[in-house]
Amino acid sequence: MSERKTIIRTVGLKKHYTVGGNTVRALDGVDMSVLQGEFVCVAGRSGSGKSTMLNMLAGLEPPTEGEIIVRGKHHLEAMDEELRTRFRRRYIGFVFQSYNNLPQYTALENVALPLAIRGVPEDERNWLAWQALSRVGLRGHVDHRPAELSGGQQQRVSIARAIITEPSIVLADEPTGNLDSRTGQEVMELLCEIFRERNTTFILSSHDPQMQCYTDRTVYFSDGKIETENHHTGEENAQ
Template identity: 50%
Template structure:
């Protein structure tokens, strides 16, 4: 059998020491195949954000194994984890995290700038990424000139401009109204289905999680349930159209 894209085995995370130590993850096992769309849910303090930070290489486990395409991520140095993120992972956050005085085009180009890509290649890739999220013609607008939904689209374009294997979205609709939230979820669905990008999304909103093909619930630092969603919203919307 082929190895999953991501495999967690016995992952623990402890913050602090002694009597004040907090165990955020308590032995998590999780496999994620390439091309999946997984929603990670759970109440505040359940460990879902710690798990997401671990999956994104932003934090290291206290113990256990994290394999990405067979590579032991838990053994990597800080610089090696940064290289993994740069090459294989894209990140979308609740707060957009865009540079305020910088155009949409320049915001999207940033990851390619860090990679040392030449200007012409950066411009072309950023324009294509913005087009793919429905923002063709908005390249020269700053975040202040864009709606919340458009800002999140720019953030998604920035996340996918490097053609990552995995898109990690942390509460991507948390700052948006219902209509804009559905637009963003439809976009994530299309990126998953049409482009084959594996999507891992943390959310506390069950109607947003309903877009995912699989829903993993965290409670008290462990996975309480891991279930397939037989009728993802995106799939149902496709059938209507």
């Protein structure tokens, strides 16, 4: 088997905010690498820096200091907002804790939205959205709006939307945080299936140890720094 390449690398990554005259060090010198096709959990208590880390990797905001290198050539810290937006649309898929499905749109329309933004013709994007919804088990719900779907179904819509552009990297911020344990387990099993099928790099944040066991590796954050990390065995991942 050929050695997997590093798809994401951060060097001395810092993100500081000023709140009420005080400096908050959300990230304080993070060196981290993620391999192509790796499934990584970023874990830690609230305020540990894990969500800020995902925002940095997505290019949602620039770092205060340090480097974010993607695919060995894209330096996010050097990009302006327009370039970061283009980067996200091309390489990144998102799965949100709160689903972020537009209430006025059907499941099909919500999933097709990233393709509509890219200017893909309606017939083509609707067909691709139908395929993505079928993949996540929602073939019979394509015309349903978010209010007509359960939490687990809404999260499946979010997953379908995240993968429709075939991104290199999928970022998931607490994807099971609003779900009961059984539904959360089903969502994680679905993410694992898609991860294996597509050799996609998945990075998720979670404080739930049960969710962490599905991943290859858990990186624990505390006070804006990496505290430790744990590589999971095949047996753990299969549970």
